[in-house]
Amino acid sequence: MRQDTWLDALAGELRRHGVAEQTAGNVLAETAAHLWESGDDPLRAFGPPEAYAATVADSVRVDAPRRGPAGPVRLEVAGISKRYGRRTVLRAVNLTVRAGEVAAVVGANGSGKSTFLGICAGLVSPDRGEVRVHGSLGYCPQGGGTSDFLVPDEHFTLVGAGRGLSRARARDDGRAGAAALDWDPRGGTQARHLSGGTRQKLNLVMAGLGDPDVLLLDEPYQGFDQGSYLDFWQQVRRWRDAGKAIVVVTHLLNTRDGVDIVLDLGRHTEERA
Amino acid sequence: MSKTLTVAETALREIARRRGVLAILVLFPLAFYLSRRDAHLGQSIRFVCLGLGWALSTAALFAGSAARAIELRLRLSGYRGHHLWLGRLIALWTVGLLLAAPYFVLIRVDSDNVRYGAIGLIMVLTVAVAAPFGLALSAALPRELEGMLVLLIIVGLQMMMDPAGSASRLLPFWFSREIGTYAVDHTDGGYLTRGLLHAAVCLAALLAVVALASGYRLRQRSHLRFVPRR
Numbered sequence: 291m292r293q294d295t296w297l298d299a300l301a302g303e304l305r306r307h308g309v310a311e312q313t314a315g316n317v318l319a320e321t322a323a324h325l326w327e328s329g330d331d332p333l334r335a336f337g338p339p340e341a342y343a344a345t346v347a348d349s350v351r352v353d354a355p356r357r358g359p360a361g362p363v364r365l366e367v368a369g370i371s372k373r374y375g376r377r378t379v380l381r382a383v384n385l386t387v388r389a390g391e392v393a394a395v396v397g398a399n400g401s402g403k404s405t406f407l408g409i410c411a412g413l414v415s416p417d418r419g420e421v422r423v424h425g426s427l428g429y430c431p432q433g434g435g436t437s438d439f440l441v442p443d444e445h446f447t448l449v450g451a452g453r454g455l456s457r458a459r460a461r462d463d464g465r466a467g468a469a470a471l472d473w474d475p476r477g478g479t480q481a482r483h484l485s486g487g488t489r490q491k492l493n494l495v496m497a498g499l500g501d502p503d504v505l506l507l508d509e510p511y512q513g514f515d516q517g518s519y520l521d522f523w524q525q526v527r528r529w530r531d532a533g534k535a536i537v538v539v540t541h542l543l544n545t546r547d548g549v550d551i552v553l554d555l556g557r558h559t560e561e562r563a
Numbered sequence: 564m565s566k567t568l569t570v571a572e573t574a575l576r577e578i579a580r581r582r583g584v585l586a587i588l589v590l591f592p593l594a595f596y597l598s599r600r601d602a603h604l605g606q607s608i609r610f611v612c613l614g615l616g617w618a619l620s621t622a623a624l625f626a627g628s629a630a631r632a633i634e635l636r637l638r639l640s641g642y643r644g645h646h647l648w649l650g651r652l653i654a655l656w657t658v659g660l661l662l663a664a665p666y667f668v669l670i671r672v673d674s675d676n677v678r679y680g681a682i683g684l685i686m687v688l689t690v691a692v693a694a695p696f697g698l699a700l701s702a703a704l705p706r707e708l709e710g711m712l713v714l715l716i717i718v719g720l721q722m723m724m725d726p727a728g729s730a731s732r733l734l735p736f737w738f739s740r741e742i743g744t745y746a747v748d749h750t751d752g753g754y755l756t757r758g759l760l761h762a763a764v765c766l767a768a769l770l771a772v773v774a775l776a777s778g779y780r781l782r783q784r785s786h787l788r789f790v791p792r793r
Contacts, residue, residue: 362792364792370786409786410787411639411787412639412783412784412786412787413635413639413784414784415784415785415786416786419786420786420787420788421786421787421788422787422788422789422790423787423788423789423790424790424791424792425789425791425792426789427639427789428639428640429636429639431632431635431636434632434633435632435633435635435636436633437573437577437629437630437633438577438629439576439577439580439581440573440576440577444573444576447569447573448569448570448573448637449636449637449640451565451566451569452566452637452640452641452642452646453640453641454641480580496636496640499640500640500641503792
């Protein structure tokens with residue numbers, strides 16, 4: 291692989307991993323200098339850019355600046371219980387998420403993660419408990435939620451109109467959200483022709499349109515490749531830094547994902563980082 | 564209103580891209596028309612109106628079923644129930660009128676000694692009733708197959724039952740036969756009045772079902788409260 295191609299790829303991967311701009315610049319400069327002096331093939335010297343960026347990101351993670359205190363409460367879930375027939379799926383679940391916090395809802399298959407998020411979104415009624423949302427809500431379902439015969443721009447326009455956005459604003463915001471996930475939605479491909487991962491990117495962008503205060507994301511990365519998965523968590527961090535309260539249902543919680551709260555529905559515990 | 568029109572525009576785009584479905588929708592009433600063309604032109608005219616109703620009801624049934632998943636997220640994105648069902652209805656009514664227009668021209672060219680104004684009226688009323696009928700079925704029977712079977716039964720009964728019998732008045736397109744008789748057989752205005760009244764009652768009842776079903780399905784659940792940002 292040519293050195294400049296490899297370095298470009300490394301720069302992109304460092305960005306995906308959330309490595310600070312200055313740190314990334316230093317790493318790139320040192321790496322380029324080494325390659326220049328040694329004349330080595332970058333793949334032989336450092337390996338694939340994705341793997342090298344992951345190693346760099348791990349080594350500099352401790353240097354990440356701490357964020358300020360979380361803001362006001364945006365989502366309050368109190369005493370939610372839900373039964374399906376004789377099976378109790380959720381028992382007196384509580385969760386409070388503030389502006390600028392990310393909560394991960396984890397648990398084994400069938401532990402009620404999606405049911406819990408559906409209750410938070412008001413799509414499913416609980417047997418007991420209540421949910422209070424301070425502000426507006428954005429929701430990304432695990433599947434569905436798109437229209438087969440519409441192109442991405444039309445999805446943005448449709449959701450944007452509900453949020454009170456003009457057509458141009460909805461389209462531009464949608465395209466910007468897609469670019470953050472390394473996806474160019476222009477070209478008029480109908481949703482039915484998108485791959486599963488790209489369709490989920492569309493779902494995710496639609497959830498964030500209109501700047502909602504609370505984002506409920508139900509395993510939104512299904513079908514994502516490793517790069518898109520990292521882009522997704524980068525986007526979550528951007529939303530968090532913008533003061534959103536985010537709840538992510540996941541079964542792939544990585545220690546590097548940096549969530550503030552973990553609600554384990556398998557063990558019925560809530561832990562704060 | 565802009566939200567309703569956005570839903571209508573989007574629904575029209577979706578229907579326009581289903582080219583196979585559109586082709587079948589266009590040809591479906593023609594098969595009905597041709598089936599009795601040689602024997603009894605009046606019956607052909609009645610059948611083509613029923614065919615229109617059947618085709619549009621089916622399209623509405625599938626459009627309603629396909630929209631269920633995205634409607635939930637649109638409700639969370641700021642739409643109210645009536646934006647969604649009314650927008651979809653406007654789209655279906657537009658498709659229905661575009662579908663009916665060539666058949667009106669066909670009848671105008673192919674037949675004489677019928678009341679063309681009444682034929683046009685049947686087509687407009689059929690389009691008006693068929694769209695909410697299909698949407699009401701999709702609301703009551705979320706699985707498409709069940710909805711389609713019920714639609715088959717109702718339209719089948721509509722074609723087989725004696726229109727003079729009182730039970731047939733419970734069927735949604737009874738008015739079509741009644742006004743059709745006025746148009747083709749030049750009967751007295753009582754047929755027209757009864758047909759108009761039946762169509763108005765059916766339309767009102769079906770719109771009420773669609774509105775209530777949509778309102779219930781997309782209601783804000785009592786456990787969820789939105790409070791202003793602090």
